[in-house]
Amino acid sequence: MSADEEANQNGSTSGQNTIASKLTDILPVPPNTQPVSEPEKRETANSLTEEPTLSHALATDDHEEKGLAQQEHDEEVIDLGWNEKKEEISGPLVGGLGNEDLWLLVRRFNKQVYHVKEVPTTVPGDLDLNIADEEEFSPDKLRANVERLYMTVVVGLLAAVKHIARLRSWRETRRTASFCAVYFLAWALDLVVPTLTLTLITLIVYPRSRDILFPPAPLALVDSKTGGIQKPKAGVLGSTESSTGAPQNYKGEAVEQEASNFFNGITSIVVTSATGKNPQAAPSTESGSPDDAVPDPTSVTVAAAEAKDVAAGGKASPKHDKTKVPVETAMWTKMRPIMHGVADVSDTWERFANALSPTPPFPRDIYRLRLASLILPLFLISLFVTSYMFMKGVTFGVGFGFFGDPIISRGLKWLNHTFPNWQKLLELRNTILKGVPTNAQLTLTLLRIGEANKAPIPPPPSTSEPPPEKPTEITDNELRATGAEPPLNATDEEIQQAMEHDPRTAHETGGSDIDAAKGSKHGKKGSKIIGFFKGTTKGAVKTAIGTDHARAKVGSHHAKNRLGAVPRSDDSRISGPVDFQGRYKGQKGHVYITTKSTIPAVSFSTDSTIEKIGSVEREDLHPLWTIAINDIAELKKVGGYGWKAKIVVGWSMGREVADGLEITDRLGNVRRVTALPMRDELFNRLVAIGGQKWEAW
Incomplete structure (x- = not known):
């Protein structure tokens, strides 16, 4: 059976x-x-x-x-x-x-x-x-959701726009002619809606039809206006799924960097607008002028905007502006539903994508058949409805x-x-x-x-080397046309020339006004001032880190949580999948996960011999605390420093800050582990190892 x-x-x-x-x-x-x-x-x-x-x-x-x-x-x-x-x-x-x-x-x-x-x-x-439904709001989470929206919805819509441009351009003559003939034949017979619904059913149920009707092409290589070939915005075709074609070391990195810069670009435009930056209206300057002596004010937001108002004759005092507090309150209050709405759009987009192209181990055909079964009645009704x-x-x-x-x-x-x-x-x-899962599910x-299977998934590899400025290899999976036509109606020489690296392309804009607004010139003296502040800030940060050790010894709870947040070297990264270096209440130790015992658990021990634990259960580690895996009720990633201090440390010292993790059991007991270089990897093991049903907050 x-x-x-x-x-x-x-x-x-x-x-x-x-x-x-x-x-x-x-x-x-x-x-x-x-x-x-x-x-x-x-x-x-x-x-x-x-x-x-x-x-x-x-x-x-x-x-x-x-x-x-x-x-x-x-x-x-x-x-x-x-x-x-x-x-x-x-x-x-x-x-x-x-x-x-x-x-x-x-x-x-x-x-x-x-x-x-x-x-x-x-x-x-x-x-x-x-x-x-009551998801917590934070600016960092808003940024993550906007970046996710770019990687899913924006890139997907851009791909659709470029497919339409290719079809309308008549460059791939046979394919466009076939579409045109079928459409006008359906129009003449009053069968436009049945034809469209039948095509949609075919695209859903038969995945091969997608590559036949809409053959693939690198996103950055297609001109959205002409439908022909273009030089990628990055100056080289280093990736096929990104809109700029930027080089990447690992698959998907270029799109992720685009998403980050997409958000940064929006905030940069907002900041420059708030500060009233108008380079076209500014007088010409020479070396030694005040403009050359100060950094670009767009590095600050609210303070610079208030300074602009004062310079224009306005009043900086909140006593003169009765709208500031209520408007800011209303804006921040509406941020959570906006963030939730952005996440819902991305979730729905990802679900439809995973329904059309399921990833193992999810079923291959069930979701496609379900979507097709919903469109089939529309097809049948459209045959009779005028x-x-x-x-x-x-x-x-x-x-x-x-x-x-x-x-x-x-x-x-x-x-x-x-x-x-x-x-x-x-x-x-x-x-x-x-x-149908979202990508997170x-x-x-x-x-x-x-x-x-007692075989935890290894974390994504990383490298400190920049990606090479050379074209990626293109196969029929990335660039193809229907039938015997050349892709994009371009010769091999034209495609190769478009793919080759050109360092000037990435800096091209739409005009001198865009160049002036986009540029952020600090000037020689301004750069020296920034360098001076960076040096003094680095010294202050080192002093603060040293002070934390002294304060922790006298019992400061907050100082203990900050100890080790700035690792001295990258050697501490080498740990897992069983043990993870970290601190608890300032004490150095390891979080380790045991699954061999009757009750799988996560524990923390300060025993220095834990590094030899490997995959063998140790009973002599004398943990400071132990939580059964099945008793975990909440997991929360926490920062090693506050967000402002984290930015200052990263800017002044060029070092990564090791964050922490809060583990809460079903009785409400909270264990906060700090200075975890592999915080994400520990979080992923704990969130996946038990039988809990989770909800994202």
Whole structure:
């Protein structure tokens, strides 16, 4: 008997008793009605094997295609290359997924997920790590969400725009002619809507059709106006998935750097606007002028804006400006829902992308069939509905929505009274996109695969060397045309010339006014002043770090938490996957995870011999504290310094600050480990190793 037949006979729930697909998996119905029928019911699991969600079930399933992290082994915890270079890892860590793609997901997961809490109730869509409705706001998290929006939505929309430009340009004549002929034939037969819906169904169900109808091309190589070939904005085609074509050491780094600079560019424009920077209206200067003696005021925001108002004859005192406090309060109050909205847009985009192109171990066909089943009725209806009937229906709906408030409000009141939380059942993640992960949920599932097989996923490798300024290798997977036409209607020589490095291209702008506004010239004396302040700040920082040691000895709690936050060398990075160097209340030691014992736990010990623990359980370490893995209720990344001090340390000393991690158990006891060079890696192990259902805060 096949797995599908057995699942249908037993009536088991997907993600709980079996991974086999059923009819209910394909239909867009909620996996269960518990959020409405029993919203307060609590369900907790003590291990991955209890499979409280689809993510846990997939992690513990026996996969057909296996990578290094899914192989059987005799060791308690196997090290798959936590401190090795990527070239020294022989095969894929997870079956069906390249290591570069895996590390890309983990790298972005580290930037996105800061704080998680255990969820005892049913999670929507049978997947945990959803964003909490009352998610905490912070400027750093807002930045992460905007960068994520760029990497998903903005880059995706830009790719769509360039595909349309290619199609409209008639450069790939046969493909455009085919599209044109089919469209006008459908128009002549009044079958435009059926043709479009049938094409959409084909693109969803048959992935190969996407490359046939829309052949790939490097994003930076396509001109969005002409649809032809162009020189990448970076001056060289060093990456194929980024909008600038910038070189990269690892897959996805160029897009991540673009996202960071996208946010920096927005803030830079806002700052220069707030400070009233107008280089075109400024008088010409010469060496020794006041402009040459001071740094660019756009390095500060509020203070510079107030200084600009004073220079223009305004009043700097808050007593004269009664709008400042309420406007600032309103702006900051609205930041959390704005940030949450940005995250929701990115989540939905990622879910649709993962539904159309699933990543193992998630099912390959279920989500595509579900999306196609929703469009199929539209295709059938469009064969019989005339344009007159369609417009009649639309205008009736507009009128009912405008004038039908008495009926609509009473209906909503009845629903809220009869079925509380009914909205949760209709959410996309609970119906059309149920079981479809965001990239964060996908990454968590991949991390759980490693933990389920006692083979933790190694962290993404890093390098201090800049990427080479040379073109990347292009194959048919990155640049292709439909049929025998040349890609982008360009010769091999034209493509090669566009790919070659040209250092001038990256600095080209739209005119002299943009050059003047974009430039931030400090002047010789201004640069000396900045260098002077940097030197004095570095001395002050070193003094403060030394003072912390003295204050910690006399019992200062805050000083103890700051000890070791600025590591003296990078040797402390070499640790994991079992033990992680850190401090607890200022004491040097190691956090270590034991899974061989009856109750897996995380502990902290100051025993110096812990470095030899390896994968063997040690009973003589005498930990200062121990928390059972199943008792962890909350994990929160915390800074080694405050955000202002962290910026000053990074600017003046050019050193990375080692941050910390707060671990809270179900009784409310909080353990704060500081000076953790591998904070993200420890967080990832703890968040993936147990049976908890998490919610992102």
